[in-house]
Amino acid sequence: MSELTSGVLVFLEIKNREISRISWEAMAAAHTLAEGHGLSVDVALVSSPGNPIFETIHGKAPRTVYAIDHPLLHEYTADGFAAAYAQLIEQVNPSYVVFPHTYQVRDFAPCLATRFKQVLISDVTGIETHAGAETAPPTFIRQLLQGKLNAHYRHRGTGPCFLSIQAGAFRADAAEAGATTLATFEPRLDAAKIRTKPGEPFRASAQTVDLGSASILVSVGRGIKEEANLPIVQELATALGAELAASRPICDSGWLPMERQVGSSGQTVAPKVYLAIGISGAIQHLVGMKGSQCIVAINKDENAPIFEVADYGIVGDLFDVVPALTAAVLKAKG
Template structure:
């Protein structure tokens, strides 16, 4: 057994954006191990999607095609991937940690007398896979020692989807042996999270406020900066727990995971629970009066000072620049 195999996710011909985050993870793991990385896309009529991924640095992209895979069912996915993984014989199988993967991947791993190492936030040499416990208060290291492939799902935002290496990959088609009698479950209504007024995961610019703001009455100070930048307003957990902003605006392990082009953290200390939710940001700017705040360890640019002086001045400068 050798190599890394990434199982990408699509629905009705559209990629789940986390698929490319998982692909980046797969490429980086393969590079660490000195082996090849391949990928799988499955469904009915997914040839064009496979061709799209063939422009990435992969040994091959496998298009698993079958009419019973047109609509997602865990039975069909487990049966098809069971056959494909046995044929490919990878050492590691990587998934994006989506709701769909949570449904079928543990059952797939069980077929190989293994378990799914889920929601991984980091990979170290070994390889060692890191996941969080107790809502991000502890990190735990996991190493696969059993025979057979190791199954891993990657937490959203852990790797950047736009960091996938380009290349040229061969496209192969795999037709699994499936029978309608194998499919015990039927497609139902798609899982939907509770209604949200904003999807922070799609925001290119986010201004996020933390407990350094002091009082709820001071929130408009940061709102004005967000409006000037054309950004979405977000917050750390203490702000939402206090009811100063809606829970749907929380970023972190128990909130939304974001990966904007710019993340401006105002009065946020940088607890690990918060960092998990925003570490995929391309550029991070932090404003905090404590020069030893953990947020500065991940920030690309840091401003040490009083946010009540800096934020209004920054808002004024942004508005002046925009004319």
């Protein structure tokens, strides 16, 4: 029923009353895709149309911005969002549906894709469009095996292709002028069909460390093997005047508190120096630290993906290298 030509529909997210950075990156990915295939980009956001946030939409101007507005969407539920998004997708009939790869998207987008008999291509880190784009569908790149392998995926068949874009993979565009229409979309939602009852989000405990303000972070991963071995990295951190951070498994084991965790489920940091010790470099960790100015990796596995983002690397046993480094730092500081 739609008069519109098909294109790329991007769903943005609001975080801390702003459109989140990863949403802009998803929009940049959508424009990459659209340009390669001569498609238009439309954008959608759950919000009332009067929200001043719509004036902050930057990047290449989308054709239409849909304000998805309904009282049942004021708090997130998978049932509510999947139903509302499905209705908008049916109306707009896009060739591609693009999401930022966030925890919220991971919660409902697989359901939504299933309703269209599609499969979400999740966690996309790259898009390659090909010449003769009408006949050659694009290649979507994502990582496998904790970042040790890249995979090329392709969508085939009819129906919209669903993608979620990993943080940091695309650069958010600078604002460009263009004609954009703001349209309100009121989905038909039934409170009885929303089966989950979400509570208010909360923080587990008051933060006592601020990893974001440290200029040097010494971050430790699985390679440390045992809690009893932590003092060797603590000594290095002390010698460097650094904060101690960790990858998820260390915090999961309770060896360091959750607030010291770097990665998609923890903090995102960008210190002057990030020392990754015994951290293999799964993508969930890399997204939290790859913006660091200088990355140093110490790992016994020369093929560990952490070396793909490191400026300096030492391939060796951390139990030999770290004490030697502590000694060298102390000597240099005299």
